[in-house]
Amino acid sequence: MDLLDKCRVVGAADDARALGLYPYYPGSQGPAGHGQVLLDGAEVCMLGSSDYRALSSNPQIVAAAQDALALYGTSATGPRHQSGNLELHEELEADLAGFFGFEAALVFSTGYMANLGVVSCLVGRDDLVVVDERAHASLVDGARLAGANGARVLSYQHCSPDALAEALATAPGHPALVVTDALFADSGRAAPIARLVDVCARYGATLMVDESHGVGLLGRGRGIVHQSGVAGQVPLMTVSFGTSLASQGGAVLSDARTVDYLRHHCRPQLYSAGLSPAETAAAHASLREIRRHAERVPDALAAAERLRGALEVMGFGVEESLGPIIPVRFASEHAMLSAQRLLLDHGIYANAVLSTASAGHRLRIVCTDAHTPEALDAVIAVFGQLREDLIPRRRRPA
Ligand SMILES: Cc1ncc(COP(=O)(O)O)c(C=O)c1O
Structure with missing residues (x-):
């Protein structure tokens, strides 16, 4: 064979x-x-x-990427913690955090890497990670990697807060991360975020929501967590720049200490080149455009x-x-x-x-x-x- x-x-x-x-x-x-x-x-x-939001061909976004290319060149030239930390990354992170109401943000070279890296970095040996059974592959793979490092991995029935509660009840006393998409891309179904927040609060679990398909569209551009009225109660959010932000890359948003921990421990962040100048600038220009028109449907x-x-x-x-x-x-x-x-x-x-x-x-x-x-x-x-x-x-x- x-x-x-x-x-x-x-x-x-x-x-x-x-x-x-x-x-x-x-x-x-x-x-x-x-x-x-x-x-x-x-x-x-x-x-x-x-x-x-059809921003990938918007002349303003294209011009922002072209300007960054002309000024900073084609590459970030290395991982962020070494040669690749551009002012463009830090400006985008500050604006992402401000717009979505978090203390800090960290940009990754893809949304996939943000999810994979954050889940596998934060969930360690003897911790529990509970994933919606239809969560995006990058979240599932992050959980599998955590599992390979000794974490317990469970999935719960799609969009079911009761099933989540049952899963969390099986491991009392273990720190737990709960992971879901906000809007599931295949089905367009929204996760019941407010009820998931309640369940996580009941069991002392940390909720991480991937807002890739809600951002720019719902909750005045801020996504489903905002639309559900629980902004401030979801400690970790990720977003891909490959949807409404019309670029490549992704980010995690959280409190300043958690983001600083990820900056120093998250392997896809440490061992991969920083997002390129043109991609960073395109995502930032798209974010500005979305913020400017946030009140418009x-x-x-x-x-x-x-x-x-x-x-x-x-x-x-x-x-x-x-x-x-x-x-x-x-x-x-x-x-x-x-x-x-x-x-x-x-x-x-x-x-x-x-x-x-x-x-x-x-x-x-x-x-x-x-x-x-x-x-x-x-x-x-x-x-x-x-x-x-x-x-x-x-x-x-x-
Ligand atoms: C919900 C969700 N999260 C993460 C990703 C990965 O994002 P990226 O394309 O930036 O790697 C995708 C893309 O398919 C997605 O749909």
Whole structure:
């Protein structure tokens, strides 16, 4: 048995390829903007992007990245604690902390590394880490790493405060970290943050919330913790810059002592180059833009509400969700993949969500600020035209 034998076994990706329905790594993508992308040379309406506020092509954000590139060069030149600590990082950290209401922030080279690093650094031998069963892979992997270092790792039923309480009750007296996404990217479901805060307070556990998909959109741009009225009661927050902040990188926010501890003990922070100047400046310019317009309802939310309503009326299996993500359920993986391909053939790209038995088969349709009412008219017309082929007859409303 060779180590690489597993790579040669025919799997789901090969099956989808054989059917001509392979949905991942879509085409070779050209320049993007205004909600459109070029996929293999054809113009497609992008309904699967995390660029929720459409800032990645905003001239102000692009100019901020270009200015930083010209001034500071292409690289941070090393890890932050050595040569790579730029004033750009510290300015961004100060503004992140101020905007989200924390004492301090620490920037990482990706959101994945922020989650992996923080969980595995803070949870040690004999501590407990309890993770929502559908938490982002980076949180799960952080917990696995903590487990490899002697921590006890448990998961709790998706979005269930009662299940969390049961898990915490199994290890009284052990310091515990509870980890969840604020808004789950695959389903658009929001975690019941206020109730999780209550459970954590009852058991003396520390709550860490990943706000990557709430930031810039909900809670006046500050995310779901703020929207839930419990800002100040969640001691640790992380965010990826790959969503509304239209860049690369991520950050953790907490009290000053915890952040200082992470600065000196968190391995992905210590042993990886600092975020590049252009990426740091783009994230900062996006944060400023979001802060400037924090009182305004993002266009992405209005667009999603309209599209969600139209799809429901047409009889699509729209699941309840919050924010710009519209999950549409299909009866089988084949039906979902066929729908994804049919939409693509008609100029619409939506995400095929990797299926699991418990999560079902979904297309993930995402609106951004770039989807104008006219663009949505066109999208809704295509769904209307394809309705017969996309929805099995028995599910259709009369
Ligand atoms: C909830 C969540 N956290 C973290 C990450 C990782 O962020 P990044 O892309 O910056 O590594 C993602 C990206 O998929 C995410 O959806």
